[in-house]
Amino acid sequence: MVEPARAASRKGLQWILRNDVTKWVFLGILIGIVAGVGSIAFYFLIKLMTGLMLTGITGFVPPEPLGEGGSLAYTLGHYRWYLLPISLAAGGILSGLIVYNLAPEAEGHGTDAAISAFHNNNGKIRRRVPIVKLVASAITIGSGGSAGREGPTAQIAAGFGSFVADVFSLNDHDRRIAEAAGIGAGIGSIFMAPLGGALLSTEILYRRDFEVEALIPSIIASVVGYSIFGYLFQYRPIFYTDPSFLFFERPESLLAYALVGILAGLLGKVYVNVFYGIQGLFRKWNITRFAKPAIGGLLVGLIAIKFPQVLGLGYGWVQLLLNENLYLMPLYILIILIFVKIVATSLTIGSGGSGGVFAPGIVIGSFFGAAMGIILHPLFPYLNIVEFTIVGMISFFGGVSKAPISVLIMGTEMTGSFALFLPLMLSTTLSYFASGVNTSIYRAQVLDRAHSPAHAAEYERPIMDQVPVYKAMRTEFNYVTPDDDLRSALPKLRETRTKNLLVMNGHSLKGILSLDMIKSGMDVNSLKVSDVMSTDVPTIRYDANIHEALDRLIRSDRGILAVIDEDNTTVKGIIGLPDIAEAYNREIRRIKHELMQGEG
Structure with missing residues (x-):
C-alpha cells in the first residue's frame, strides 16, 4: 500500500509542476506559509530579545504602534540610560559572532542580499542563511539597534523559495521567481501589506524596471503569509490613524506635498551617502570583524542616551506622530532626530550588524514629514501634521528604495487609508526623481532587465x-x-x-x-x-x-x-x-x- 501511494504522490507532484498555473499556486502557498510562520517567529524572537537585553539591562521600554498592541499614553519613565551603550555593544558582539562564524553573507540588510542572489547567483541562498539572519537580527534589534525587521523576513522567505526550487529540481529561472516571491511574501507579511509586498517583489529588483513574471507567485505567497501573520493582530494595519485627520479636498495643497516630495528625495541622497560612507569606513578598518558591530552598537548607545527615539524599530514613535502626540518631539528635536536616526542606522547596519533598512527609512521619513508639517502649517493651515507625516515617510522611502509604486501601496495599507493617495502619488514620484536614478539604499539593484546577469542571455545576442x-x-x-x-x-x-x-x-x-x-x-x-x-x-x-x-x-x-x-x-x-x-x-x-x- 505504501509504495503505490508514493508512486501516486510522485505522479501527482510531477503533474502539478509541469503546468505553470498549478506549479506557482502550489509553490506560492508553500512560500507564503513559511513567510507567515517565519514572520511570527521573528516577531516574538524580537520581543524576547528586547525583554532580555534592551529592557532587561536598561529598563527602557520602547513605544509600539497601535496595530501591534501599543498605547497612545506613552511616557519615557525612569530607566538606566547609562547602560544603553552596554546593551547595544553586547547585542553587536553577539550578532557579529553568530554571523561571521556561521554565515558572513547574513550581515547588513537582508533585502539587498536577496536582490544580489537573484541577479548574480540564480536565486541561490545557502540554507543556513535565513536562520542565522533571523537570530542575529533579533539580537541586533532587541538590544536597541536601529534596524528593521523586513530585510530578515524577506531573506527567510526568499531562502525558502531557493530551498523549494532545489527540492523540486526546478531550473534557475524558476528558482529566481520563487526567491522573488519570497521577498514579497516576507515583506508583505511582516508589514501586513500584502498587495504592496507582492508589487515590491517585482519592483525592488530594478531601479527602472519590473520582474513581471514574479507578480502572480508573489501575490499568492503574500496573501497566504499575510493571512497567517495578520491573524495575530486581527488584520489591523500597523499604524492607527483617525480618518477625520486624513482628507484631500484642496488642490493648492499639492504645492506643499510637492515640496515635501522634492526635499524627501534630496534627504534620501544624504541617507544613502551617509549609510554607505560609514559602511565603507568600517570595512576599511582592519580589526576583528565581529568587533565592528559591537563598536557600532556602542556608538548608537551613546547617541541614544540623549535621543532614545533612535532605538530599535521606531514604529511606536511614528504612531505617536500619527496621533499628533508631540510632547517628546517638538520641532527642534524632530529636525535633530532626522539626522541622528540616519547616523544610528548607518552605524548599526554599516558596522556589520544584522537588520533591515525599510523600517528606519519609514521612521526617518516620518520625522521629516512631521517637521515639514509644523514648518508649513502657517502657510497651509488646513493641513495637519498627520497628513505630512504619512506623506513624508512614504515619499522618503519610496524615492530612496527606487520602488515608488509598491511603497506607495504599502503606505496606504500600513495606515489603513487611501485618503491621501493623490498627494502620495505626487510626492513619491518627485522624491524618486529628486533622489536620482543612481541613488538607492539597495546597492544590489540594477538599472533594468538588460543590465541583470539573470537576463544576460536574452540581451547579449543580436537577435x-x-x-x-x-x-x-x-x-x-x-x-x-x-x-x-x-x-x-x-x-x-x-x-x-x-x-x-x-x-x-x-x-x-x-x-x-x-x-x-x-x-x-x-x-x-x-x-x-x-x-x-x-x-x-x-x-x-x-x-x-x-x-x-x-x-x-x-x-x-x-x-x-x-x-x-x-x-x-x-x-x-x-x-x-x-x-x-x-x-x-x-x-x-x-x-x-x-x-x-x-x-x-
Missing part, C-alpha cells in the same frame, strides 16, 4: 541579426501582372495592408504597383498595370537577416520588400514590418525555451 529573411517572409501573397488592367488590380490593392502589390510574370519581378500611382481621372478600364507601375522595387536577398530588412523598410515608402534569389529577379516571397515582428517574437520564445530546457 535580429540571427534570423534570416527566408524564415520571416511570406511565400503566399497577392500580385498582379504587367498586362492586367487597372480596374482588376484596384480591389487587390485595397485589400492589402500596405496598399502595394508586386508586379510579376510568373516568378520574375517586373515592378511594383502602389495605390498612390493611380491618379484621379485616370481611365482604369483602358490603362494597364505596366502603364503606371514603378520599376524601382525595394528588394532584399532571401539570405539576408531581418535587421537589414527592417533598415530597408524604414528607408522605403512602400511598406513591403520583394525577397529575391541570387539572380536578383526571381521572387521568393515578400516581407513587411508585421512579418519581421512575428519572426522576432518567435525567436525570443525559442531562446527562452532553450534556456529553460538547459537550466532544467
Whole structure:
C-alpha cells in the first residue's frame, strides 16, 4: 500500500509542476506559509530579545504602534540610560559572532542580499542563511539597534523559495521567481501589506524596471503569509490613524506635498551617502570583524542616551506622530532626530550588524514629514501634521528604495487609508526623481532587465541579426501582372495592408504597383498595370537577416520588400514590418525555451 501511494504522490507532484498555473499556486502557498510562520517567529524572537537585553539591562521600554498592541499614553519613565551603550555593544558582539562564524553573507540588510542572489547567483541562498539572519537580527534589534525587521523576513522567505526550487529540481529561472516571491511574501507579511509586498517583489529588483513574471507567485505567497501573520493582530494595519485627520479636498495643497516630495528625495541622497560612507569606513578598518558591530552598537548607545527615539524599530514613535502626540518631539528635536536616526542606522547596519533598512527609512521619513508639517502649517493651515507625516515617510522611502509604486501601496495599507493617495502619488514620484536614478539604499539593484546577469542571455545576442529573411517572409501573397488592367488590380490593392502589390510574370519581378500611382481621372478600364507601375522595387536577398530588412523598410515608402534569389529577379516571397515582428517574437520564445530546457 505504501509504495503505490508514493508512486501516486510522485505522479501527482510531477503533474502539478509541469503546468505553470498549478506549479506557482502550489509553490506560492508553500512560500507564503513559511513567510507567515517565519514572520511570527521573528516577531516574538524580537520581543524576547528586547525583554532580555534592551529592557532587561536598561529598563527602557520602547513605544509600539497601535496595530501591534501599543498605547497612545506613552511616557519615557525612569530607566538606566547609562547602560544603553552596554546593551547595544553586547547585542553587536553577539550578532557579529553568530554571523561571521556561521554565515558572513547574513550581515547588513537582508533585502539587498536577496536582490544580489537573484541577479548574480540564480536565486541561490545557502540554507543556513535565513536562520542565522533571523537570530542575529533579533539580537541586533532587541538590544536597541536601529534596524528593521523586513530585510530578515524577506531573506527567510526568499531562502525558502531557493530551498523549494532545489527540492523540486526546478531550473534557475524558476528558482529566481520563487526567491522573488519570497521577498514579497516576507515583506508583505511582516508589514501586513500584502498587495504592496507582492508589487515590491517585482519592483525592488530594478531601479527602472519590473520582474513581471514574479507578480502572480508573489501575490499568492503574500496573501497566504499575510493571512497567517495578520491573524495575530486581527488584520489591523500597523499604524492607527483617525480618518477625520486624513482628507484631500484642496488642490493648492499639492504645492506643499510637492515640496515635501522634492526635499524627501534630496534627504534620501544624504541617507544613502551617509549609510554607505560609514559602511565603507568600517570595512576599511582592519580589526576583528565581529568587533565592528559591537563598536557600532556602542556608538548608537551613546547617541541614544540623549535621543532614545533612535532605538530599535521606531514604529511606536511614528504612531505617536500619527496621533499628533508631540510632547517628546517638538520641532527642534524632530529636525535633530532626522539626522541622528540616519547616523544610528548607518552605524548599526554599516558596522556589520544584522537588520533591515525599510523600517528606519519609514521612521526617518516620518520625522521629516512631521517637521515639514509644523514648518508649513502657517502657510497651509488646513493641513495637519498627520497628513505630512504619512506623506513624508512614504515619499522618503519610496524615492530612496527606487520602488515608488509598491511603497506607495504599502503606505496606504500600513495606515489603513487611501485618503491621501493623490498627494502620495505626487510626492513619491518627485522624491524618486529628486533622489536620482543612481541613488538607492539597495546597492544590489540594477538599472533594468538588460543590465541583470539573470537576463544576460536574452540581451547579449543580436537577435535580429540571427534570423534570416527566408524564415520571416511570406511565400503566399497577392500580385498582379504587367498586362492586367487597372480596374482588376484596384480591389487587390485595397485589400492589402500596405496598399502595394508586386508586379510579376510568373516568378520574375517586373515592378511594383502602389495605390498612390493611380491618379484621379485616370481611365482604369483602358490603362494597364505596366502603364503606371514603378520599376524601382525595394528588394532584399532571401539570405539576408531581418535587421537589414527592417533598415530597408524604414528607408522605403512602400511598406513591403520583394525577397529575391541570387539572380536578383526571381521572387521568393515578400516581407513587411508585421512579418519581421512575428519572426522576432518567435525567436525570443525559442531562446527562452532553450534556456529553460538547459537550466532544467
